[in-house]
Amino acid sequence: MNEIVDINDSEIKEFISLKQSSLDEKYVVVESKNVFKKLFNTNTKIHKVFTTVENIEFINEHCSNIDFPIFTASNEIMKKIVGHKIHQGMMAVIDRPEFISFDEINGNVIVLNGLTSPENVGSIVRSCAAFNIDTLIIDEKTCSPFIRRCIRVSTGNLFNINVYKTSTLEEDLKILQSNGYTILSTANSPKAISLHKYDFPENCAVIIGSEGQGADKEILDLSDTILKIDIDEEVTSLNAAIAASIVLYQMKNSI
Structure with a gap:
């Protein structure tokens, strides 16, 4: 010493x-x-x-x-x-842990689209570990999960998660679709389905959009299904990490 x-x-x-x-x-x-x-x-x-x-x-x-x-x-x-x-x-x-390649993506995945808060990213990583999701996809607008604050908030669970970083999220999601993945987004949209009424299939990619704007329009447009969490009408939205945890819980108990 x-x-x-x-x-x-x-x-x-x-x-x-x-x-x-x-x-x-x-x-x-x-x-x-x-x-x-x-x-x-x-x-x-x-x-x-x-x-x-x-x-x-x-x-x-x-x-x-x-x-x-x-x-x-x-x-x-x-x-x-x-x-x-x-x-x-x-x-x-x-x-720093290595990013995985696209070909290594397997099973259900969470996709972060433009999340900039280290606290939210770290919390989502922790929830992924809690609900047995071992792959996280992040776009280039998303905060690095490897910064100090993210790792701390994840309570170290980041070390048990595979992370794929993409600069072409839309294209990658289309390839996942062609490989049999169901692309799911969360949004308060008129065409959204209530989360509690949805039966999750195998191999889902769940999009969690940015804290302020939600998922990008082009990502919503290519999604197979848009889900919404039923909340009081006086509340416009939930924190991204909280919403992700609710979706993960529902998915774990649905599949």
Whole structure:
């Protein structure tokens, strides 16, 4: 172990520069004990860990192969690096998980069309894991699921989800249709079917649209079915992550 006493120490510079990594970053920063528990059960390469001394026992307990350097610091320095007061004093620099190829898409999938909120993306990833969906499709307008906040909100479940990134969502959905997939969108549309009345077939691709505008018009137009969640007429819509969870629950109990 190596103790860090200066926030400008070069050994921890990655924890500052990678706080908000983009889709093209090779490495990402992760934090929180729940995330570490999931991380230690994967083959993801861990490059270094930055933590308080109090968490060393936790690392020894949950990680069977400590082949990475560990740097320790006081709570005060950790607070400055993490960027907020409430934290668990644990961060790691890891290899960003690889995106899967289009040909690896399998089973029911969730498709994110223009979601920009890390909290919503992370929550949807967590719901996917909860309802046994292991593939997520994101378009180029969607927030990277690999940024620090998304991974934290997903409680590390992102490590159990396959992610396919596309710059040609409409074309890819048409190919999925030709391969037997049913394309489903959610929207408050006059032609939408109530979710509770719909029987989900196998191999569905469920579109979750952006927080403000919903799914793109061209995506709605190619959808086989548009679903709506029946809510009080005084409420115009639900949060994207909440809507996704409701659809996933209904799908799991329908198929």
